[in-house]
Amino acid sequence: MQQQPNDAHLQQALQTFEQALLQKTPDIELRQRLVEQLHQFLVQVPLPLVQTAWNSTQGRTLAKLLCQLANNTQETTCLRLAAATAMGLAGDSLAQQATEIALTILRHSSSLEDVIAASRCLQRLNAHLAEVESRLLRFLDWATVHSHQVALCRALGVVHPGHTRAIQTLETLIRQQIYDTDTLLMAVAALQRIAPEHSLPHETLATFVTRATAIKDAVDFYQGLSLMKALKYPIAPYLSAAVVRWMREEIHAMEARQEPYLHAPYTVLWYCIQHLLFGEIAKELQ
Structure with a gap:
């Protein structure tokens, strides 16, 4: 039976997060991920237990540290917003401070990344959503780069x-078939994220994978299949003994050319092992 978390477990976890945050690591992204993990951890803990933990000495110490990070304009905006998001779970007073920090960034930053991060923070705090929508729409009106448009649409959704x-x-x-594969796949993933019942993401990926098979583009084939798998679309219809043979040929060719994309054919082979009968695969691997 899985052990249920108790106050002692939570106190120990908060102490671990505090000690990690106090380490003077120069890796800003690592600190940001750590704060994000703290938020992800806390949202999974029963609310009464979290409230008790924040009211403890350990909880108050960690909340003070998060508050310092969120208010420190010398820190990166993304780290400040990650800290503000975690602060939002520490009671009404800190949630209000977190809201003000995120709102200030939303209103005054000209950085697309900062505005999207602030919108995400306010969404998690469930605060000022009408203003968030208005600001994101204004940025969408200005955006001319496809990847920026995709990121803003995802944030709006x-x-x-x-x-x-x-x-x-x-x-x-998506229907214009953005020339940049990465951005096209980002758009497909974003549409599926904000409109899960929409048929276009699946249709687009099916066409994308079929085309990659026809023109023997192993990297596109891998990218399309991987996104289908991530979005929980069936990938078995696109796998066969012929695909196993194709991937083996790609591996030999890439090794000969010393190309850095070997993870693509090897991952597709792993998909084949998961979905095809052993006999079909063994015949091609002899």
Whole structure:
């Protein structure tokens, strides 16, 4: 039987997070991920237990540390917002401070990344969502780079599920077949995220994978299959003994050319092992 968390467990966890945050590591991204993990950890703990923990000496110490990070303008904006998001779980007073920090960044930053991060923070705090939507729409009106448009649409859809403008923009981008594969796949993933029942993501990926098979583009084939798998679409229809043979040939060719993309054919082979009969695979691997 799985052991249920108790106050002692939570106190120990908070102390571990505090000690890690106090280490003067120069890796800013590592500190940001640590604060994000703290938030992810706390949202999974029963609310009464979290409230008790924040009211403890250990909890107050950690909350003070998060508050210092969130208010320190010398820190990166993303780290400050990650700290503000975690602060939002530490009671009404700190949640209000976190809201003010995120709002200030949302209103005054000209950075796309900062505005999207602030919108995510406010969405998790469930605060000022109408203003968040308005600011994101203004940035979307200005955006000319496809990847920026995709990121803004995803943010809009997270704040307001089923957001009409976001869905329509993503539909247009996908149907125009953005020349950049990475951005196209980002758009597909974003549309599926904000409109899970929409048929276009699956249709687009099916076409993408079929085309990659026809032109023997192993990297596109791998990227398309991997996204289908991540979105929980069936990938077995696109796997066969012929794909096993193709991936083996790609591995030999890439090794001969010393190309750095070997993870693509090897991952597809792993998909084949998971979905095909052993006999089909063994015949091709002899």
